[in-house]
Each structure stands twice: as C-alpha cells, then as structure tokens.
Amino acid sequence: MTSSTRRAPRTIGAAAAVLVGLGATALTAAPAQAAPGFAFDQRISGPDRDATAVAASRLLFPTDGTGADVVVVNGAATVDGLTASYLAGLVSAPVLYTSTAAVPAGTAAEITRLGAENVWIVGGTSQVPAAQERAWTDAGLTVERLAGADRYATAAAVALADTEGPPEQVFVANGERLADALAVGPVAWQRNFPILLTRAGDVPQVTAQALDELGSGDRVVVGGTAAVSDATYTALGADQRLAGADRQETAARVADDAIATENFDPQSVALVGGADAMAADALVAAPLAGSRGVPVLFTGGDGTLGASTTAYLTARKADLTGTGWIFGGPAAVPQATADAATAAVQ
Structure with a gap:
C-alpha cells in the first residue's frame, strides 16, 4: 500500500457531535435517562446480507461518485473478512460482498455508483x-x-498492508470465534x-511473524481465557485484555474502552445480531x-437482547442522546429486541 492511500487515524472527540446521525446535545448535566425520543429506530438492512x-x-x-475504494469479501465466508475492517479504514472504504458464483447485481451497481477506482479483495x-x-x-x-x-x-496479509510504520495498537482475537474480532471492527x-x-x-507462526514485522508495543487481546489462554496471551506479548463472560459482555467492554480511550461517542x-x-x-x-465513532453491541445468540447488553444500555442510558442504530433485518435483530433495547434506556 502506498502512502498516498493511507490516511491518518481520525480524531473524533468534539467533532463527533456534528457527524451525520449523532446527537448534537452537549454532555453537560446528564439526564437520569436517555433523551426523550431516543430509540433504536435507525435500521440499516436489505433483503439479504449483500443488500445490507x-x-x-x-x-x-x-453522494454518488465519492468512494474511490471498496473492500470486497465473500459474503458466505466472512471468516476471511474478519479483519477487513482495518483495511477498509486505511482506505476509507465500505465493505461489500460477493459470492463464488457471481458478483451480486447490487454490489456491482454500488461499485459503479461510488465511482470506485480501486478494489481491494x-x-x-x-x-x-x-x-x-x-x-x-x-x-x-x-x-x-x-x-x-x-x-x-x-489476517496477517491485511495487517501488513500498510508499510508506513508501526501502528499504535494491534488487536488479537481468536480466529475460530467470529464475534471478538468483529466487536473491535469499528x-x-x-x-x-x-x-x-x-x-x-498457541500462536500461529504467521501471526507471531506479523507481530514482529508490525513492531507495535501495544497489543490488546480481545476475548476471555477460553478464547485466548493466559499462556497464549503471554506468548503474544500482550499488554491488555478486553473480555467479558460472553461475546455480548466482551463487546460491551470494547465499547467502554472505545469511549474511554479512543474518543468514541457515548451518545x-x-x-447487531450476536x-x-x-x-x-x-x-x-x-x-x-467507525466513521461515526459509534460502538457496536451484540444481541443474544437466541435473538433476545441478552443480559450483558441490557446491563450496558441501562448503565449508559444517561449518556444516550444521539441515535440508536440497528444493522441487519428483523431476522437478525427482531423488532421485539429493538423495542427491548429502547425500553432499557428509558
């Protein structure tokens, strides 16, 4: 990757209040509950994953013609794309899906609409x-x-795509458990x-080699000891672990950390479906x-809101004055679950 395509890490901070979709209410005297009218009512979805x-x-x-880059992965094999969020961030791009049979018509049309010049597979x-x-x-x-x-x-190839110096931080997650890597995507x-x-x-050799090449001293493990053992944590040379009792609680810990240390928006x-x-x-x-500095939480694997996500929303409800987003259709996040999330912050 050339230096011309690499962007500097964005600073969110105070600018988050003016981003599209975020509330502009200043965090002064916090209310006892979410802002009146706050609801999980901004659903981004389509009839299938490609359309979403x-x-x-x-x-x-x-705006048509404003997206020079797109990242494309197989929508039925997202394990290959687990780490694609990093690459998409480097080139300020969306992630779009294809299949082995053909490029979906909607994906092809979106690449054209964006005016894309570069496709990253x-x-x-x-x-x-x-x-x-x-x-x-x-x-x-x-x-x-x-x-x-x-x-x-x-994952190593994606991590090493940028040669402009060591990153400030590297996330490491279990490659057989999808949720933890996805939680840090934004x-x-x-x-x-x-x-x-x-x-x-154990640490795959290719992962250890990538860590050496990246040269980052700040290595954050995502997931508990069942996902990344203490011995593996030590072998990775990790400095921090973000983890909870389950994937929902781990996502909540990631959200807390993003707000506390990366200036993500608490409003x-x-x-997303868990x-x-x-x-x-x-x-x-x-x-x-990620572009809006919004943390992502998982619903329960059974389609309900889940205890850990409910607890996060209840604890944070005084801050929630912006927008409640949902990614995926009712099959992924049922409307009853969205309603339960809205109720948790009232």
Whole structure:
C-alpha cells in the first residue's frame, strides 16, 4: 500500500457531535435517562446480507461518485473478512460482498455508483474467483488481493498492508470465534489498528511473524481465557485484555474502552445480531459505525437482547442522546429486541 492511500487515524472527540446521525446535545448535566425520543429506530438492512452491505455503503457515501475504494469479501465466508475492517479504514472504504458464483447485481451497481477506482479483495480465489478480479481489471479498476493460505495468514496479509510504520495498537482475537474480532471492527476502521488472529492455546507462526514485522508495543487481546489462554496471551506479548463472560459482555467492554480511550461517542450505539450466522451484518457495520465513532453491541445468540447488553444500555442510558442504530433485518435483530433495547434506556 502506498502512502498516498493511507490516511491518518481520525480524531473524533468534539467533532463527533456534528457527524451525520449523532446527537448534537452537549454532555453537560446528564439526564437520569436517555433523551426523550431516543430509540433504536435507525435500521440499516436489505433483503439479504449483500443488500445490507450496500445499504451501509450508501450511508457511508451518500453522494454518488465519492468512494474511490471498496473492500470486497465473500459474503458466505466472512471468516476471511474478519479483519477487513482495518483495511477498509486505511482506505476509507465500505465493505461489500460477493459470492463464488457471481458478483451480486447490487454490489456491482454500488461499485459503479461510488465511482470506485480501486478494489481491494480480501480472501483467496476459492472465495473471490480470479474471473471477478479480471473483470474489474478489464473495466479499468485497479485490483489488489490480500490473501494467505488460511484465515491466520490472510489476517496477517491485511495487517501488513500498510508499510508506513508501526501502528499504535494491534488487536488479537481468536480466529475460530467470529464475534471478538468483529466487536473491535469499528475501532480498527477508525483508528487504523490492525487485527490479527490466534488460536486459543498457541500462536500461529504467521501471526507471531506479523507481530514482529508490525513492531507495535501495544497489543490488546480481545476475548476471555477460553478464547485466548493466559499462556497464549503471554506468548503474544500482550499488554491488555478486553473480555467479558460472553461475546455480548466482551463487546460491551470494547465499547467502554472505545469511549474511554479512543474518543468514541457515548451518545449513540449500534446493535447487531450476536449469533455467528449474523456475522456478515457486523462486518459491514464497522465502516459506518467507525466513521461515526459509534460502538457496536451484540444481541443474544437466541435473538433476545441478552443480559450483558441490557446491563450496558441501562448503565449508559444517561449518556444516550444521539441515535440508536440497528444493522441487519428483523431476522437478525427482531423488532421485539429493538423495542427491548429502547425500553432499557428509558
């Protein structure tokens, strides 16, 4: 990646109040509950995951012809795209989906609408066929593929895409548990923090090599000891662990940390489905949520709001004066769950 495509980490801070979709109310005397009318009523979705990705992209770049870069992953194999949020942040891009059979019509139309000049593919040819790459090249787009022999090597390739010096921080999450890597996606997008993957009981060699090459001294493990053991934490040379009792609580810990240390906005929050089957919605949420400094929470795996997410919303309700976002349709986040989230902050 050339220095011309790399952007500096954004500073959110006071500027967050003027971003589209965020409340502009100053955090002075906090109310005892969320602002009157605060509700989880901003749903970004489509009839399928491909269309949800397009809907998120259209909000990220509402003006036609203003998105020079797009990141493309296989929508049915999001494990390859777990760390794509970092790459999308480097080039200020949305994440769009394709399939092995063909590029969905909506995805193709969105690439055209954006006026994209560069397509960044994450994943090997078994997931994003070479024929699609050739078609984009033949259409005059510049195409770069980042891929490795497995999910760990692909994550390493993405993490090493930027050669402009060590990042301030690196996230490391379990490569077999989707949720933890997805929880830090908005921060990775916003702050240019790469995400590497590990196994619970040992560090893949390719991950260790990537950490050495990155040279970052600030390594944050995401997930509890069942996801990344204490021995693995030590082997990684980690400095911090963000974890809870389950994926919902871990996401809440990530949200707290993003607000406390990365100037994420406490006035707004987004919900995504917490089941692995809904991982695609969480991945495409990262660019839009990251661009607005909005933390993402998971619903329960059974479709309910879940105790940990309910507790987070209840504890933070005095701050919530902005927007309640939902990524994914009612099958991912049922309306009853959205209503329960609204009730939790009242």
